[in-house]
Amino acid sequence: MLGIDHLHGRYEVVEPGADPGVLGGGGAGGVRAQGRAETYGWVERVLVHYEYARQGKADKGLLRRYVEKMTGLSHAQVTRLVLLGHT
Secondary structure (H helix, E strand, O other): OOOOOEEEOOEEEOOOOOOHHHHOOOOOOOOOOOOHHHHHHHHHHHHHHOOHHHOOHHHHHHHHHHHHHHHOOOHHHHHHHHHOOOO
């Protein structure tokens, strides 16, 4: 589907949808960033790595939910990041 496990900076990125615990609603997110810039950088690296702009509607939704879960950002915040071109 979207790829395999890779490292982005200090954070391990698990393939979205590969771990039912990630998007299944259990537990807190996995990115512990020091600040907004670091969080936004992580989001950008993930979306670029998985070629967000080239994905279909279903995969884009999966990627957005993954970013929301891993960062704790709201749906609206992730949408703003994507629309502002942080991809």
